[in-house]
Amino acid sequence: MTFFYDFNIAPNEEVIQCLEDHKFKGACMFFDADNYDNSCKDIFNYLNENTSLELYHGILISESNPELLRKHVQRYYNKVDLIMVNGLNDKINRVACNLAHVDILNRPYSNKRHCGINHVLASMLVENNITVNIDIYELLHTRQMRRAKLINHVNEMMKLKDKYGFNVIASSSAKSFYDVRSPKNLILLSQLFKVDEEYARKLISDNVSKVINDITIHKESVIDGVRIVHDVDKRTCE
Amino acid sequence: MKLKILPPTLREKKRYIAFYVYSEHEITKNDFTYHMWNKLIGLYGEVTSSDVNLWLVSYKRVSNQDRITYKGILKCQRGYEKETLTMLASLTNIKENKLVVQSCGTSGTIKSLNRKYDLL
Numbered sequence: 001m002t003f004f005y006d007f008n009i010a011p012n013e014e015v016i017q018c019l020e021d022h023k024f025k026g027a028c029m030f031f032d033a034d035n036y037d038n039s040c041k042d043i044f045n046y047l048n049e050n051t052s053l054e055l056y057h058g059i060l061i062s063e064s065n066p067e068l069l070r071k072h073v074q075r076y077y078n079k080v081d082l083i084m085v086n087g088l089n090d091k092i093n094r095v096a097c098n099l100a101h102v103d104i105l106n107r108p109y110s111n112k113r114h115c116g117i118n119h120v121l122a123s124m125l126v127e128n129n130i131t132v133n134i135d136i137y138e139l140l141h142t143r144q145m146r147r148a149k150l151i152n153h154v155n156e157m158m159k160l161k162d163k164y165g166f167n168v169i170a171s172s173s174a175k176s177f178y179d180v181r182s183p184k185n186l187i188l189l190s191q192l193f194k195v196d197e198e199y200a201r202k203l204i205s206d207n208v209s210k211v212i213n214d215i216t217i218h219k220e221s222v223i224d225g226v227r228i229v230h231d232v233d234k235r236t237c238e
Numbered sequence: 239m240k241l242k243i244l245p246p247t248l249r250e251k252k253r254y255i256a257f258y259v260y261s262e263h264e265i266t267k268n269d270f271t272y273h274m275w276n277k278l279i280g281l282y283g284e285v286t287s288s289d290v291n292l293w294l295v296s297y298k299r300v301s302n303q304d305r306i307t308y309k310g311i312l313k314c315q316r317g318y319e320k321e322t323l324t325m326l327a328s329l330t331n332i333k334e335n336k337l338v339v340q341s342c343g344t345s346g347t348i349k350s351l352n353r354k355y356d357l358l
Contacts, residue, residue: 140330143280177260177305178336185327185341188320192281 002201004183005208007056008084008106008133008171011043016051018180026054026212030084033061033072056215058082060106066095077101081215084133087116097124103211103218104169106133109153117157122164131211132157132166134203136181136189137173155194167210170203251316254295255344256355257326259308261337267297270308273332278325290318295348296358309357311348319344 003025009015011029019027029047031040036059044057059080063069069092073083085096087108093116096102105125108116117125117132125132134154142150161168170190174180181189183204190200221227259265271294278287293313300307314322326339345351352358 140328147280176336178262178330178338180338181327182340185323188324188327191320192324 002205003209004186004204005054005212006172006174006180006186006204007104007169007208007211008135008173009180010173010175011040011047012174012176013047013050014177015174015180016047016053016055018174018177020051020053022180022182024053024183026056026208028056028058028082030058030060030082031080033059033063033076036076054212056081056212058084058103060084060086062086062088064088064092066091069095070099073099073101081219082211086110090116093117093121094124097121097128097130100128102128102130103214104131104133107135107138108132109150109157110138112153115153115156115160117160119160119164122160122166125166126164129214130166131207132161132168134168134170134190134193135173136170136186137175137179139189139192140179151193158194167207168203169207169211170200250291252313253316253319253344253346254348254351255312255314255319255322255326256342256351256357257310257312258300258340258342259310259337260302260340261306261308261332261335263335264306265308265332265335265337267294269332270294270297270310273329274312274325277329278321281325281328282321286318286321289315290321291315292322298357309355311351311357 005026006019006024007028009027009029011031029044048055057080059076061069061072063072076083082103083101084104084106085102086106087093087110093108096105139147139150170186172179172181172186186204187197187200190203191197217227274292278290278292291314295311295313297308297310300309312322323341326341329337329339331337342355
């Protein structure tokens with residue numbers, strides 16, 4: 001059985017309820033780094049208690065200054081499950097790809113004349129185990145020339161993905177009930193890019209599972225290269 | 239003189255799609271049809287849209303406490319179900335009115351679709 005995930009949603013009860021109705025297995029809520037405080041954690045805990053979904057919480061960093069981006073990533077690394085950076089310009093994309101603490105690079109192709117990733121960044125993504133997120137919300141809310149360019153940029157990125165093998169996921173970026181799409185619809189919409197049905201399915205299932213595995217590794221790791229494999233029973237130690 | 243009806247072998251093969259529309263405000267049948275066609279032409283262009291041959295068979299309001307809901311049946315040409323379903327999934331708004339369309343299923347006859355989803 002395939003499990004589906006929507007890995008970029010707003011912290012909204014209605015959205016989570018709708019995802020449950022569509023039989024998603026899990027989701028990740030992203031809070032804005034500029035407005036992140038302790039109340040966000042409380043909101044996450046409250047929503048997590050009232051749902052059967054596997055919920056994760058992450059932080060979305062939209063920064064145009066590379067130094068500030070590094071600072072934000074360092075600050076939030078141990079506080080949240082996932083760190084997602086919004087792709088902006090070549091400089092920001094390069095810094096984000098170079099940071100091993102970053103988990104997801106969100107739409108690196110935005111506001112550009114190209115897909116935002118080249119062969120150098122592609123190998124950095126593989127090296128640092130960073131996933132690229134395709135925003136279906138953006139695809140739905142653009143029209144004509146902008147949508148055509150967006151599809152072209154994603155197709156360009158998919159070519160690099162085929163060659164270098166970095167991980168790609170798709171998400172709805174749902175902010176309200178009207179933005180949520182069922183797994184079937186997400187697969188259909190993903191097929192507007194040059195991907196076959198099988199890979200479109202992987203974008204919201206298998207590829208997201210890889211990100212979830214990384215979260216577990218991240219939680220278990222003590223320092224770089226050292227990880228708690230299992231808890232040792234206290235009695236055996238005594 | 240009235241034209242004779244085409245024999246079944248020469249008629250175009252069709253598929254019926256059942257769907258639900260959830261919306262913030264009321265949407266008329268004409269508005270919905272117009273925006274469906276607009277979206278289809280925007281996504282696939284005029285040539286492919288002509289092959290899809292879209293037709294809204296039924297469109298009715300359903301009682302729902304949370305939001306305005308409609309149920310309907312859409313006819314398209316066989317082999318173009320994927321294009322039609324993608325078009326339905328990509329509908330986001332009609333002017334300022336937000337909406338989402340959830341397709342339920344596809345069938346070769348209205349009768350079997352109605353038996354499954356009770357849409358008429």
